Amino acid sequence: MISTGNDIVSLNAINITRTKQYRFYSKILSTAEKRLYNGPEFATVPFENFVWLLWSIKESAYKYLKRARPDLVFIPGKFTVKQLLFPAGYTLANFEATEVESAGFDNNVALKGIITFGTDTLYSRSLMYRELMVSVVNDDENFENTYWGVKLIDKDYPEYQSMEVRKFLVSRLNKLFHSAILIIGKNNGEVPIIIKKNKELPIPISLSHHGQLIAYSFQLADLPSSILQISKNCF
Amino acid sequence: MTRIEILNELKKVFAPYTANKEMLNRINDETDLIKDLKINSANLVDIIIDAEAKYNIEIDYDSADKIINVGTCIDLIIEKLNPNK
Numbered sequence: 001m002i003s004t005g006n007d008i009v010s011l012n013a014i015n016i017t018r019t020k021q022y023r024f025y026s027k028i029l030s031t032a033e034k035r036l037y038n039g040p041e042f043a044t045v046p047f048e049n050f051v052w053l054l055w056s057i058k059e060s061a062y063k064y065l066k067r068a069r070p071d072l073v074f075i076p077g078k079f080t081v082k083q084l085l086f087p088a089g090y091t092l093a094n095f096e097a098t099e100v101e102s103a104g105f106d107n108n109v110a111l112k113g114i115i116t117f118g119t120d121t122l123y124s125r126s127l128m129y130r131e132l133m134v135s136v137v138n139d140d141e142n143f144e145n146t147y148w149g150v151k152l153i154d155k156d157y158p159e160y161q162s163m164e165v166r167k168f169l170v171s172r173l174n175k176l177f178h179s180a181i182l183i184i185g186k187n188n189g190e191v192p193i194i195i196k197k198n199k200e201l202p203i204p205i206s207l208s209h210h211g212q213l214i215a216y217s218f219q220l221a222d223l224p225s226s227i228l229q230i231s232k233n234c235f
Numbered sequence: 236m237t238r239i240e241i242l243n244e245l246k247k248v249f250a251p252y253t254a255n256k257e258m259l260n261r262i263n264d265e266t267d268l269i270k271d272l273k274i275n276s277a278n279l280v281d282i283i284i285d286a287e288a289k290y291n292i293e294i295d296y297d298s299a300d301k302i303i304n305v306g307t308c309i310d311l312i313i314e315k316l317n318p319n320k
Contacts, residue, residue: 009277013275013277014277015281018281018284023284023287024280024281024284027280027283027284027299028280052277055277059276073300073303074276074279075296075299075300076280077296077299078296157254158254158255158273190270210275210277
């Protein structure tokens with residue numbers, strides 16, 4: 001299945017006191033997942049970052065799977081983060097940029113995860129800063145064809161977040177495909193899709209916003225043929 | 236408690252997590268928490284915990300998948316308040 005799932009969490013929009021309460025984080029983390037926090041790599045990472053990092057991985061996995069299973073409901077406890085690998089020499093830093101876009105992930109920066117849901121095994125890449133956690137999930141360990149972006153916006157009300165994340169994604173797609181008439185819609189399962197001339201394009205996308213942060217991901221199964229397909233659809 | 240009483244109480248539970256106050260005032264069984272009330276998924280755990288505290292109930296993993304729309308929330312609360320029915 002070709003899909004993608006992403007999620008972003010802004011710690012500025014989180015109730016940190018509540019996050020640290022057992023009755024809260026126990027709704028998100030299993031006992032085995034809580035043990036991950038005892039690893040030396042988390043020594044300088046606040047607990048709230050850890051909780052919301054795992055949340056972002058789990059919600060990304062949910063979005064990845066929902067494309068093929070429209071009735072799926074997100075229950076964090078049913079998704080299990082089995083492994084989290086930090087890059088060598090990782091230290092928690094501030095998010096200094098206002099906008100970042102890339103394809104694939106820098107192994108010197110990204111955290112690598114393995115997550116399961118029932119019999120499904122998925123792979124994650126996450127960026128964790130003091131202020132934010134952003135994750136993308138794929139069914140392959142290779143993220144070379146995974147395109148993603150993160151941007152800081154100036155307002156945090158839902159309609160604005162929604163509009164801005166769509167503009168952000170369309171701008172990136174236009175740079176890649178030189179097509180100016182792409183629309184972001186939703187299918188019957190409420191999964192976001194790209195529409196060109198009333199037709200859904202075969203590029204899975206995922207959108208996320210929280211507080212004053214927006215993020216997207218999309219997956220190109222094979223870049224040259226995907227570009228060819230888009231070009232055929234455009235002209 | 237009747238469904239109407241629970242619905243009115245739920246408005247107070249949802250209030251801190253939605254900016255869509257107009258929609259909040261006219262919620263019904265079909266109102267979707269994420270699509271209609273624009274509640275961020277990250278706040279669904281807050282809503283579960285607030286509902287647990289308000290009704291002195293426990294909402295476990297298997298029940299949490301009923302937190303979709305107002306009607307399923309009310310069904311879940313009634314079920315938890317009356318476990319033997």
